[in-house]
Amino acid sequence: DAKTTxxxxxxxxxxxxxxxxxxxxxxxxxxYVYWYRQIHSQGPQxxxxxxxxxxxxxxxxxIITEDRKSSTLILPHATLxxxxxxxxxxxxxxxxxxxxxxxxxxxxxxxx
Amino acid sequence: NAGVTQTPKFQVLKTxxxxxxxxxxxxxxxxxxxYRQDPGMGLRLIYYSASEGTTxxxxxxxxxxxxxxxxxxxxxxxxSAAPSQTSVYFCASSGQRDSLRNSPLHFGNGxxxxxx
Numbered sequence: 001d002a003k004t005t006x007x008x009x010x011x012x013x014x015x016x017x018x019x020x021x022x023x024x025x026x027x028x029x030x031x032y033v034y035w036y037r038q039i040h041s042q043g044p045q046x047x048x049x050x051x052x053x054x055x056x057x058x059x060x061x062x063i064i065t066e067d068r069k070s071s072t073l074i075l076p077h078a079t080l081x082x083x084x085x086x087x088x089x090x091x092x093x094x095x096x097x098x099x100x101x102x103x104x105x106x107x108x109x110x111x112x
Numbered sequence: 113n114a115g116v117t118q119t120p121k122f123q124v125l126k127t128x129x130x131x132x133x134x135x136x137x138x139x140x141x142x143x144x145x146x147y148r149q150d151p152g153m154g155l156r157l158i159y160y161s162a163s164e165g166t167t168x169x170x171x172x173x174x175x176x177x178x179x180x181x182x183x184x185x186x187x188x189x190x191x192s193a194a195p196s197q198t199s200v201y202f203c204a205s206s207g208q209r210d211s212l213r214n215s216p217l218h219f220g221n222g223x224x225x226x227x228x
Contacts (some may be wrong), residue, residue: 024213034216041115043219045203089152100217101171102143104154 003027004088006106012082014112017036018075022088025069029062032091033064038082038105044087078110114138118203118220125193130135133223135203144207145217146170146178146184146201155202161186195226200224204207 003111012018023054024033034049048055048062055062061074075082087105119134135213137144142163147155147170155172159178167178177189190197201219201223207215 035218041149041200041224042221043204044217046216046218049216085154085198100160101157102147102155 003090003101004103006086006088006103008104009109011109011111012075012078014080014110015077017063018078018082018108020075020088020106020108021070022070022073022075023070024088024090027090028067033062033068033071034089034091035060035062036087036089036102037082038087039081039084043100047086049091069104078108080110080112082108083110084108115206116203116220118201118223121222122224123226125190127194127227129193130149131193132190133151133203134185135187135220135227136185136212137203137205137218138209139205139216141205141207141217142183143163144180145204145206146168146176146186146188147152147202147204148172148197149202149222150199154204158188161194175190176205181202193225195227198227 005030032049035047036044036085038044048057048060050062050064064071085105085107115170116137146158147158149155156174157174158176161167161180164183167180179187203220204217206217
């Protein structure tokens with residue numbers, strides 16, 4: 001079973017920030033939060049990941065709550081090309097199972 | 113550096129036929145995975161291999177077998193294809209996991225399989 005919960009769909013206006021939430025209330029101390037996206041039927045693309053500090057790269061920012069039970073992926077200036085399904089997963093950093101499970105993700109539609 | 117390469121890109125099978133989906137990665141990754149994706153659904157894990165010589169079942173392993181031929185290659189075999197196995201199959205790989213170098217999954221572009 002997926003360890004994360006995401007809304008099935010969201011809309012965002014082009015040029016505005018897209019904030020995609022993810023709930024991972026059962027996350028353990030050594031589990032990272034990863035975000036991927038899938039455009040059309042292409043292979044999923046890695047976006048960003050973090051453990052407990054907020055992270056930023058050229059694609060997005062990741063905000064993780066202090067209790068680590070939820071996080072938000074932020075696309076600061078969404079474009080039409082950001083329309084995709086976004087997946088949030090948790091993954092252990094050390095040992096343990098590699099049984100990585102993706103849920104159904106959030107379908108983000110960026111509108112002109 | 114091609115990343116993760118899957119072959120074939122498309123395949124049509126008749127019910128009962130067998131075939132092997134090939135996956136190779138050139139990133140020296142330890143872990144490899146097979147997922148399937150049906151229309152409107154997320155990714156579902158079929159099998160994974162945490163390291164060369166080991167394989168484990170995922171969420172939906174029935175009807176499939178896998179072989180981790182070497183560190184680079186991880187194949188998925190359908191012994192007797194069924195229409196329910198019509199899907200898009202994605203292979204992925206991931207590098208070493210530790211607290212300093214947690215490695216994301218890298219996905220191939222998929223194999224689109226139709227079983228009639």
